[in-house]
Amino acid sequence: MPPTPFAPSHTTPFKSTLSTAMHGRRAAPPPAASASWPPSAASLLGALDARHWRFLAEGGANLLVAYDGPAPSPWRGPHGQRLALRLTKRSRALHGASGSTTHAPVDATAWREQVxxxxxxxxxxxxxxxTVCLPLALPAAQAFVEQLAARIEMHRPAARRRQDGIxxxxxxxxxxxxxxxxxxxxxxxxxxxIKPKWGFLPAATHLDGTSAPHKRSTSRYRMHxxxxxxxxxxxxGREQWEQTYDPLQLYADDECSREQAVQALTREWRWGEWPADGARGKKSxxxxxxxxxxxVDTADTQELESWRGHLSSTASVDLDSLESLTGAMLSxxxxxxxxxxxLATALQRLAQLQRRLDALDVEGLAARWRSETGCAFGSCSGADGTTSEExxxxxAPPTLEEYAAVVQLFLAHEQRLGRDSDEQAVRQTQAQLAACPLRQATLxxxxxATFKDCSIMLRCLPGQETDTAWRLEVRLIDLDPxxxxxxxxxxxxxxxIVECFATWCEAQK
Ligand SMILES: O=P(O)(O)O[C@@H]1[C@@H](OP(=O)(O)O)[C@H](OP(=O)(O)O)[C@H](O)[C@H](OP(=O)(O)O)[C@H]1OP(=O)(O)O
Ligand SMILES: Nc1ncnc2c1ncn2[C@@H]1O[C@H](COP(=O)(O)OP(=O)(O)OP(=O)(O)O)[C@@H](O)[C@H]1O
Structure with a gap:
């Protein structure tokens, strides 16, 4: 059977079929959305004013600003929806007009729909x-971005400001x-x-004898x-390390492990990574x-108080107790x-994709690259300095068509796997990735890597009237090439990562 074609969703109203209510039930559908939501790029571009935006968040490659302007506006939907702007950033180390920090080789909308x-x-x-893509060819749109960049600069974290800008x-x-x-x-x-990171341990097949014991037993995240x-x-020390967040627990198939993951995430959210002597650690x-x-800035007591107040006006949450904070998160x-x-369904598919698409592990893929090209992984220069044509x-920059072809081959392969166990599926996928053209295995x-680095957003909506249960809506973001x-x-x-971890393990003995 051919894979199910994907119906584009960027032109459809907001979907919430992946929303969960209490006890994992599906939430009631949102109020009927109008056919005109989200609006067209033209109407959004026609309503841009740099004074109506405020800094929301940023990652390594993109920065988000939230709409804070008047309503009605194309940026606000008929049922309270709002659109934010996602802008690409550019490293300060790059000079000249080109050289964005992002590395999108393909059209973002097509990437989403076809890959x-x-x-x-x-x-x-x-x-x-x-998502709606807004082309910035018009001079007015260009001027808007310049004004916006200047307005929000002082609201950005200092460490990020040093490195890059819009x-x-x-x-x-x-x-x-x-x-x-x-x-x-x-x-x-x-x-x-939640940025869950890598949810699997690699198969042993292509691992080196020295890396295998570590990579087969410890998540890449924790070694990193x-x-x-x-x-x-x-x-x-080992005791402190044992308490760190472990993605394998979040992706695990039992509730108890997931709760442990929530506890570790809560600890690091509240006190940072590696807090010592009463001092907060680096923000996680x-x-x-x-x-x-x-x-919410956990170093700011007022902001923590406001978070506590939002969770419940009656339950007492002790902001200095991990047990109490974890209980609040779990509630x-x-x-x-x-x-x-x-959420579990999404995590399960993410782990499957991460693991199967990387079935050779970087060690296996790099070995294949070396043996077929005579060059170091990711390079086209041979040991003798000559350039390998192959x-x-x-x-060469991958095209969308190439990616889409890899996706179709992979989905067809998955159809053949049927209900094989995950171990069998990985073995069979290894065989497929070893036999297909090297370019396809590389893509x-x-x-x-895309699925290893995405984030899960949980919109936690307060219950309605007498129903005190939270309703959760799940979204996936940051799935860029x-x-x-x-x-x-x-x-x-x-x-x-492996060498450092091996040395550290030795030192802990
Ligand atoms: O290599 P990793 O696992 O550290 O992941 C990088 C992330 O670091 P993390 O460990 O999550 O703090 C890193 O996150 P931060 O910028 O550190 O928040 C990025 O997500 C990076 O991807 P890109 O540069 O945005 O394409 C990520 O790089 P990729 O590995 O996804 O290319
Ligand atoms: N649709 C959204 N609504 C609200 N906030 C968002 C949305 N999308 C992203 N964000 C916030 O903006 C941050 C940066 O966005 P995004 O993940 O797209 O950037 P990135 O640079 O690709 O991230 P990374 O460095 O993790 O790869 C996210 O971590 C999240 O906090």
């Missing part, structure tokens, strides 16, 4: 937020469903952002934490909370942690 959504499958893809020469920006916006009744929404601590000059990016459209999240919840072709690996130019980095980082 991301079909891979996620219809159910999970309905969690992708509504790319005022970008060819486009995106209007995206603002997940931090109030609900249809205008009530504040608690938004939880040791390297990051070392790079930051922080000394970490695996769990963030937003209230009233602003990220909101518990329905989403059951195995039949939509590897040059492999490094599959990059697709896996990863650049081919990063291949060498992936191999080097993998080696560095």
């Amino acid at each position: 991301v959504a079909p891979l996620l499958g219809e159910d999970v893809a309905s969690a992708l937020p509504a 790319d005022t020469h970008a060819a486009q920006l995106w209007a995206v469903e603002d997940l931090s916006a109030p609900d249809a009744q205008g009530r504040d929404v608690l938004l939880m952002e 934490r040791v390297l990051k601590a070392q790079q930051a000059g922080v000394t970490v 990016n695996n769990l963030k909370l937003f209230l009233k459209g602003k990220e 909101v999240l518990r329905p989403a942690l059951s195995s039949d919840s939509q 590897a040059s072709v492999l490094l 599959a690996f990059l697709l896996s 990863k650049p081919l130019a990063r291949l060498a980095h992936y191999e080097a980082l993998d080696r560095e």
Whole structure:
């Protein structure tokens, strides 16, 4: 059977088929959305005024601003929906008019419709937020971005400001469903952002004898934490390390493990990574909370108080007790942690995609690259300094059509796998990735990297009237393509992570 075609959702009203109510039930559908929502790019571009926006959040490559202007406006929907703007950033180290920090080789809308959504499958893809691409060719739009960049600069975190700024020469920006916006009744929404990272351990097949014991037993994320601590000059003991967030627990098929993951995420949200001697540690990016459209700063007592007040006016939450804080988080999240919840379904598919598309592991793929091209992974220069024609072709910017073809092959392969166990499925996928053209195996690996780095947004809506239960809506964000130019980095980082972890384990004995 051919894979189910994906029906584009950017032109459809906001979908909430992946919303969960208490006990994992599906939530009632949202109020009937009008056919004109989200609006066209032209009407959104016609209503841009830099004074109507405020800083919302940013990552390594993009920055979000929220609409704070008057209503009615095309940026506000008929049922309280709001659109935010997602702008690309540009590294300060880059000079000249081009050179955005983002690395989108393909059209973002087509990427979503032809690559991301079909891979996620219809159910999970309905969690992708509504998005409209806004081309910035008009001089007025260009002037808007420049004014906006200047206005919000002082609201950005200092560390990010040093590194980059809004790319005022970008060819486009995106209007995206603002997940931090109030609900249809205008009530504040608690938004939880979880960056779950890698949810699997690689198969042993292509692993080196020295890396296998570590990579087969410890999540990549937790090994990476040791390297990051070392790079930051922080000394970490095993007991402290044992308490760190473990993605394998969040992706696990039992509620108890998921609750443990929530506890670890809560600890690091409240006190930061590696707190010592009463001092807060570095802010973690695996769990963030937003209230009233602003990220809750856990170093600010007033903001914590406001978060506590929002959770419940009666329950007493001790802000200095991990147990109490975890209990408060679980009181909101518990329905989403059951195995039949939509969050669990999304996590399960993410882990499957991460694992299957990376079935060779970077070690196996890099070995294949070396043996077929004679060049280092991600490079087209041979040991003798000559350029390999074959590897040059492999490094050409991938087209959307190529990615879409890989997706179709992968989905057809998955159809053949049927109900095989995950282990069998990975073995068979390894065989497929070893036999298909190297270019396709490489693109599959990059697709896996996309799913390893996305975030899950949980819009936590207060219950209606007498119903005190929270309703949770699940969304997936940050599913951008990863650049081919990063291949060498992936191999080097993998080696560095394992070597550092192995040395650290020795030192702990
Ligand atoms: O390599 P990782 O696992 O550290 O992931 C990077 C992330 O670091 P993290 O460990 O989550 O703090 C990193 O996150 P931060 O910028 O550190 O918040 C990015 O997400 C980066 O991807 P990109 O540069 O936006 O394409 C991520 O790079 P990719 O590995 O996804 O290319
Ligand atoms: N639709 C949205 N509504 C509200 N907030 C959002 C939305 N999309 C993104 N954000 C916030 O903006 C941040 C940056 O967005 P995004 O993840 O797209 O950027 P990025 O640079 O690609 O991130 P990363 O560095 O993690 O790869 C997110 O981490 C999240 O906090």
